[in-house]
Structure formats: structure tokens, C-alpha cells
Amino acid sequence: MSEPQKNSVELRDVHLSFDEKEILGGVSLSVPSRSRLVVLGQSGGGKSTLLRLILGLLKPSAGEILFNGLKVNRMGRLRLNRMRQKIGMVYQYSALISSLSVRDNLALPLEELTSKSRSEIDQLVDEKLALVGMSEVRDKMPAELSGGMRKRIGLARGIIMDPELILYDEPTAGLDPVISAVIDELIISLSEKIGATSIIVTHEMGSAFKVATQMAMLYKGKIIACDTPENFKASTDPVVAQFIAGDTQGPILQSTPS
Amino acid sequence: MFGPWSAIRTSLQHLSSVVWLLIDTIQEMGDRVVRGRMPFRLSIFFAQTDRTGVGSIGLVSLVSFFIGLTMALLTGYQLQTFGQEQMVPGLVAISFTRELGPLMTGIMVAARIGAAYTAELGTMVVSEEVEAIEAMGIGPLRFLVGPRVLAVFLLLPCLVVVSNFTAMVGAALISRWAFDTSVHHFVHAALESMLIRDIIAGTVKSFLFGLIIGLVACYKGLSVRGGAAGVGAATTQSVVTAITVVIAFDTLCNIVLVALFNS
Ligand SMILES: Nc1ncnc2c1ncn2[C@@H]1O[C@H](COP(=O)(O)OP(=O)(O)OP(=O)(O)O)[C@@H](O)[C@H]1O
Numbered sequence A: 001m002s003e004p005q006k007n008s009v010e011l012r013d014v015h016l017s018f019d020e021k022e023i024l025g026g027v028s029l030s031v032p033s034r035s036r037l038v039v040l041g042q043s044g045g046g047k048s049t050l051l052r053l054i055l056g057l058l059k060p061s062a063g064e065i066l067f068n069g070l071k072v073n074r075m076g077r078l079r080l081n082r083m084r085q086k087i088g089m090v091y092q093y094s095a096l097i098s099s100l101s102v103r104d105n106l107a108l109p110l111e112e113l114t115s116k117s118r119s120e121i122d123q124l125v126d127e128k129l130a131l132v133g134m135s136e137v138r139d140k141m142p143a144e145l146s147g148g149m150r151k152r153i154g155l156a157r158g159i160i161m162d163p164e165l166i167l168y169d170e171p172t173a174g175l176d177p178v179i180s181a182v183i184d185e186l187i188i189s190l191s192e193k194i195g196a197t198s199i200i201v202t203h204e205m206g207s208a209f210k211v212a213t214q215m216a217m218l219y220k221g222k223i224i225a226c227d228t229p230e231n232f233k234a235s236t237d238p239v240v241a242q243f244i245a246g247d248t249q250g251p252i253l254q255s256t257p258s
Numbered sequence B: 001m002f003g004p005w006s007a008i009r010t011s012l013q014h015l016s017s018v019v020w021l022l023i024d025t026i027q028e029m030g031d032r033v034v035r036g037r038m039p040f041r042l043s044i045f046f047a048q049t050d051r052t053g054v055g056s057i058g059l060v061s062l063v064s065f066f067i068g069l070t071m072a073l074l075t076g077y078q079l080q081t082f083g084q085e086q087m088v089p090g091l092v093a094i095s096f097t098r099e100l101g102p103l104m105t106g107i108m109v110a111a112r113i114g115a116a117y118t119a120e121l122g123t124m125v126v127s128e129e130v131e132a133i134e135a136m137g138i139g140p141l142r143f144l145v146g147p148r149v150l151a152v153f154l155l156l157p158c159l160v161v162v163s164n165f166t167a168m169v170g171a172a173l174i175s176r177w178a179f180d181t182s183v184h185h186f187v188h189a190a191l192e193s194m195l196i197r198d199i200i201a202g203t204v205k206s207f208l209f210g211l212i213i214g215l216v217a218c219y220k221g222l223s224v225r226g227g228a229a230g231v232g233a234a235t236t237q238s239v240v241t242a243i244t245v246v247i248a249f250d251t252l253c254n255i256v257l258v259a260l261f262n263s
């Protein structure tokens, strides 16, 4: 708490196990304010879990997680709720409320957490829907939408409160190339316009290098590399090099038969 | 480790989790009130009261009507052999206000509403909706659990009144037909026999059962693990647990009442 808040998020030696199985074994990571950190890692490697830890949805078995210098893992339920209002999460599988229409899904956090009027809320909803190119589905139910459409609605919901920190869990997976490029640009412009910090989990190398100002590689429960995109591209680390190139030859598959 | 001890231990663990659910929900709702906001939107609460209360009236009145009717008929024929069929109104009135009304309504609401709550919340857990609500900082307990538990808690007693009333109607009609007791006399005798104490006992039980059913259903729903099969299993467990706990508490209440008032 003493240092100035230059790091939006900081993880210190975070450990986490699910039923005896260690998923994260000492993750340390700092995310400077206003940066865009892309986290790479194998499927099932614990990337989504990492985002849940930052939101305080899971408690680490050891280590510390800080958001704006405050210890997330020590917060009680009420303080967590207040902290989460400053964080937007874009879910890998959208996680829209199936009983609410698209409009109501986006309006929900505004209605519950702010004292904005109905017309202000409607205006914000329309604005965010336009950002993700989904204005025409405003009154549809989530079940009537395709996976990619739901994903974009999920993204719009994640940014509706103008959060300081936005966590994207595979925001462009399953989207067509044009929309993916639109989303990539949206991620960049959000961080530049409102000054939001972003943590982006993605498997698409193209968009990873496009949006990143920082990159980190999660491998076997640890951050094995954290660097600028340029250095990442030129990395001589066999794991990083193999992952970026998408090679079948290298240490990754040999050591984890999954 | 099987056997009675581990069973008792798991039951106690569940019990403490349910109590914590209640405490956390109250805390989350209280935090909102302190900040000068409604704990939840009234429209959400009324949607729940509508399906919990208004939606259950049909089932509760139909079943209670038949139980009241059958009870009057069976006891009436027995009592008739002693020439005591004038006791039927009192018998039905006392058994329903104090015992059968809350119990039968509790069982019906556990099956109808408890199951719906568990399935609904369980499905929301599986599709990460509950987590998303939590991640937005909305507080799933006050938003999802609060209105539901409050709806059963407040509306079960109302349903019990409906149950008592329709049971009396059923009993009065059959008495009129089978034992020539006039409706006027039936009502008079029934009111005569009812004691304030029985009515209070029945009301207290009703609130308690409503709370139990709501909490058990929400707890089971929120602790669903493992997809569609998990939702199914949790729904069954929710109904079975709620009914068992309701009957257990009913017995406990009766023992306490008898010990206190010796009747
Ligand atoms: N609730 C849970 N209970 C038990 N194990 C879990 C749970 N959630 C995740 N896991 C396990 O944790 C590991 C990491 O999961 P996570 O979802 O974080 O992976 P990921 O890196 O996001 O993968 P992907 O790229 O496929 O989304 C997986 O092996 C998974 O089986």
C-alpha cells in the first residue's frame, strides 16, 4: 500500500490447487496501469483461473493478489463487491443471464449499481452495443444469438461500467477475422481512450501481437516469460518460441501429454 | 468412512453452510440498505412472490380441500359409532391450524417452489451466470437469494391460511352431506374449538418452514457442481432435504410446545 499505484494488478507467488492438483505453482506478475498484458498459455493451463483470482472469485492457497495496491485475497465479501465494480470481465463463454434480454443484460450492472436514469441507461446500452456492432439485436434473448454474437454482447457488458481494469478471456476466439480485427481495435482504443488497464487471454497470435504492450507466458503453473512483444517474438526460450510458432516439435507436447 | 458419525458430520456441515448463507445474505442486503438503496428491485421480488404465492394457491387449496374432506369423513364415521360426530369440526379445525396446514403446505411448496429455485439457480451456476453476477459486484446473494427466500418466508403463512380455509370448506361440505351437520353449526363448532395458542403455533411454524424451504433450495442450487446431471441431483436433494427438515422441525416444535404448555 506504500508504493504509488503504478501497478494496477500484482500477483506475488500465487499458488492454487483444485482437489490436490496444482494449477498455479507460484505465479508472480505485475501489470502496470494503462498497459495491455496478453497472457499466453496452454489450454487448461490456468489462464481463466488466473483471471478469477484477480476478481477474488477464487482464493489462492498461498501468495498475494493486489489490485490498486489492495490485497484482494484478504477482502471480505462486501469490499470485494465494491472492488469488482471497477473491473470488467469478458467471459470465455459469454456468461450472459439467459433470462434477460440483451438490453437488460447490459443494463443490469447500471441498474443495480448506479443511480442513472432509465434514459441514460438506454443511451449507454445503445452506445456499447454500437461499439461491438450489435445494435440490431438489442431486444433479443441470448438464446436467439450465435456464439460469436453472444461473445460480443458479453464484451459490451464487460465494458458498460467504464471499468479501470478489463479482463478479457479469449475475446476473439470463434469470431470471424473482420470482427476479430474490430474487437482488437476496440481493446486498444478502450485502453487508450478511457485509460483502462487490460489483461487479455488469447490463443490468436495475430491479435496477441497486435494488442499487446506486454506479454506473459504461463507454463506449468508459472510465468516463465514476461516481456515486450518485440522481445517475445525474438525469444530464444524453447517453450515460448514453440508456442508462438505453433510448432509440434519442442518441449511443450513432450512434457505434457494432454 | 460410512456410518452414522460421518452422516451426522456432513449434516452439521451443511447446516452451518445454510446458516452462513442466511447470514451472508442478510449482510449483503443490509450493506445496500445502509447505502440508502433497496436490497433488490421490487419488481424482482414481486415476480417471485407471484410465482411462489399466487401460483401455488391452486395446488394448495385443491389438496387441502381433499385432505380436509377425507379427514372429516373418516373420523366422522368412527365418531358416529359413539354418537360423537359433533366433534368433527373441532378435530379438523385443530389439526389443520396447528399441524396439518403448515405441514402439508410446507411439503407442497418444497416440491413445487423449492425444486424450481434449485433447478433455476443450479442452471445459472452451471452456465457461469451466478459467477458473472458476482464478478460484476452485484452480489448474487442479495440479488438472487434475497428475493427468493423472502418470498417463500412471507408467503408460506398466507398459503397456510388458504390451506386451513379450504380444508374446513371440504370438511364442512362432507359433514353436511354425510352427518347432517349444518354449515352454520360446523363453523360455530370449529371456531369454538380453536385456541389462540394453536393459531400462534401454526403461524410460527409456517414462517419457519418457509425460511427452511427457501434457504435449502437456494443453498442446493448455488452449490451445484457438474453440469446438467448435477442440477438434477441437486433438485432431488433439495426437495428431499427440505421435506425431511420440515417434518423434523415440525416434530421438534410439537415436542417443545407440549413440554411448554403440556398440551
Ligand atoms: N472449478 C474447478 N474445479 C476443479 N478443477 C478446475 C476448476 N476450474 C478449472 N479447473 C482445472 O484447472 C485447470 C485450468 O483451467 P482454466 O479454465 O483456468 O484453463 P485455461 O488456461 O483457461 O484453458 P483454456 O485455454 O482451455 O480456456 C484445468 O485443468 C481445469 O481442469
Ligand SMILES: [Mg+2]
Binding pocket: A047, A048, A049, A092, A169
Ligand atoms: Mg479459459
